[in-house]
Amino acid sequence: MHVKQISIFMENRAGRLEEITSVLAKENINIRAISLADTSDFGILRLIVNKPVDAVEILRKEGFTIRENEVIACVIEDRPGGLHSMLELFAKSELSIEYMYGFFERHTDKAVMIIRVNDPARAIKILLDGGVELLRGEQVYSL
Amino acid sequence: MLIWNKTAETMPREALIKLQKQRLLSILEHAYSNVPFYKAVFDENKISHKDINSLDDLKELPFTTKADMQASYPYNMFAIPLDKVVRIHSSSGTTGKPTVVGYSRKDLDNWSELIARLLTAGGVTQKDIVQIAFGYGLFTGGFGLHYGVEKIGAAVVPVSSGNTERQLMIMRDFKTTALVCTPSYALYLAEAINEANISPDDLYLRVGMFGAEPWTEGMRSEIERRLGISATDNYGLSEVMGPGVSMECQCKHGMHINEDHFIAEIINPDTGEVLPHGSVGELVLTTLTKEAIPVIRYRTRDIASLIEEQCECGRTFTRMTKPQGRTDDMLIIRGVNVFPSQIETVLIEMEETDPHYQLVVSREGALDELEIRVEVNEAFFSDEMRQMREIEEKIRQKIRDALGVSAKLKLVEPKSIERSTGKAKRVIDLRKKN
Structure with missing residues (x-):
């Protein structure tokens, strides 16, 4: 149930993000989900792509500082309260979320939340027990 | 503790100051009369060596800088004709033009004397076999140390720098007891000894005199532990003499400056003002006996302080701390x-x-x-x-x-x-x- 996410260290300067997307475009790598956390000096770009292994290799070769992580992809009903019912499960179990970001999936009309926790095995169990649909890595890459 | 030249190195301060003053006046006369550079800067600053009546007056004189030495390339700082010069060394010139330094016969005798003091302070006696792993060549380290070893009567092994395998073979087979090189090379040798599976028991090393680059107390204990020796630091620079300006004794607390041959001052590097004793600032050196190239108030660009209290070893010479850095970088x-x-x-x-x-x-x-x-x-x-x-x-x-x-x-x-x-x-x- 793990999904590979690639994080890239980025200095906050004009054109830096474009340099990353240009590398990915050249290698025909499609971005499935993207999130950027930033401070005034630097940012952490988090990406889920269709070909994570190739993307890691090419980004390293281009000299980017990257880290691979496992995240969880939850399917959420696209309706009021959809996110809330999932977060309730986390709150009840006192499980904290490091960060999360979402995207909308056009084939099924559902939202997908990407969640990073420090105890993924436990989180997966709680979510499945709570009836939340999780996506496997391959499912997310090929969306 | 062993002292090479008790008369000089333990001279009462009063006698030493008298000697310094007498030598200062004569070196100023020598510099002014024989080096056009000094005549020009003294005249320009409207100061005559005749105005200098005490050591305290030294601060009135202008400084000599590395740039001055470089501008004098190759021979314009020489105070004696070339036929009186018996040795010429030079800096590598990595930061501009090389600086060229010359030595008269008497300069070389004095230099050997200073190195004999340095080695004795480091624990060397005539019974030792001294392996010199400093480069022999234009660099002052190799030849500088060499003649001091001979002066003491120890056996010198002039292996020069590099070829670590051969260094180790010689160290073991020649039964080297004293090592002279840079501290970083000493550490490198310690690693090589380890990798070559040579046990420290197969070696005869007892002491090491390391210099030519700054090193920390941490490095000292590492070298001492790994090589099983007593390691001492020494300081010098080619513009002034080469190694032998100052050296540690077995107390390993500051390097004794050979004050019968050099006067040390500490200045504020920004204003040039002389700082009170104990202050941290730029070390400035004046040579008292150099014939070929007398140097007045040379700005070493090394940051250090002077330790005035008398050392337990008995030497009366002021000590300087290990240089903490360079003014270029400060x-x-x-x-x-x-x-x-x-x-x-x-x-x-x-x-x-x-x-x-x-x-x-x-x-x-x-x-x-x-x-x-x-x-x-x-x-x-x-x-x-x-x-x-x-x-x-x-x-x-x-x-x-x-x-x-x-x-x-x-x-x-x-x-x-x-x-x-x-x-x-x-x-x-x-x-x-x-």
Whole structure:
């Protein structure tokens, strides 16, 4: 149930993000989900792509500082309260979320939340027990 | 404790000061009369060597700088005709034109005397077998040490630098008891001994005299432990003489300056003002006996302080601390002296960082701002902002502890700081533009 996410260290300067997307475009790598956390000096770009292994290799070769992580992809009903019912499960179990970001999936009309926790095995169990649909890595890459 | 020349090295301070004054007056006369450079700068500053009546008056004289020596390339600083010169050495010239230095017969005799003192202070006697792993050539280290060993009557093995395998073979087979080289090479040899599976019991090493580059107390204990020796530091620079200006005794607390041959002063590198004893500043040296190249108030660019209290070893010569850095590199941030090497030490000691950094100094209103740019590496890059913040704070804290001033930290991408094959460009000082 793990999904590979690639994080890239980025200095906050004009054109830096474009340099990353240009590398990915050249290698025909499609971005499935993207999130950027930033401070005034630097940012952490988090990406889920269709070909994570190739993307890691090419980004390293281009000299980017990257880290691979496992995240969880939850399917959420696209309706009021959809996110809330999932977060309730986390709150009840006192499980904290490091960060999360979402995207909308056009084939099924559902939202997908990407969640990073420090105890993924436990989180997966709680979510499945709570009836939340999780996506496997391959499912997310090929969306 | 062994002292090579008791008469000189334990001379009462009063007699020493008298001797220094007498030698100073005669060296000033020599420099003024025989080196056009000194005649010109003395005249320009409207000062005559005849105005100098005490050691205290020395501060009235202008400085000699490295640039002055370079501008005199090759022979314009020489005070004696070339037919009286018996040896010529030269610096490598990595930072511009090389500086050329010459020695008369008497200069070489004095130099050997100073090296004999250095070796004796380090524990060498005529029974020793001294392996010199300094380069023999234009560099003053090899030949400089060589003749002092002979003067003592110890056996000199002039192996010169490099070829570590041969160094080890000679060290073992020739039964070397004393090692002379740079401290970093001593550590390298210790590693090579380990890798070659040579047991320290197969070696006869007892003492080591290391110099020609700055080294820390940490390195000393590492060298002493790994080679099973007593390691002492010594200091010198070719513009003034070469090795032998000052050396540690077995107390290993500061290097005794051979004050019958040199006068040391500590100045504020920005104003040139002489600082009271004990202050940290730039070391300035005046030669008292050099015939070929008398040097008046040479700015060494080394930052050190003088220790006046008499040493337990019995020598009456003032000691200087290990140089803490070079004035070329020193920054003054909000009144505090900061050396890039201090920041480098912090970064090397931290597991998370590589020693790739750059300092940017700017001024916000009346306040100096120091920004330290540190390259991120994959070992400490986390995708969680909280962890990145913690590491940033840890680096910032350690740097504040080491420098005594707070700095802004900026994490930058790997390899974004310019690499240089020579001296790294560590400092960008934007204050100088204003």
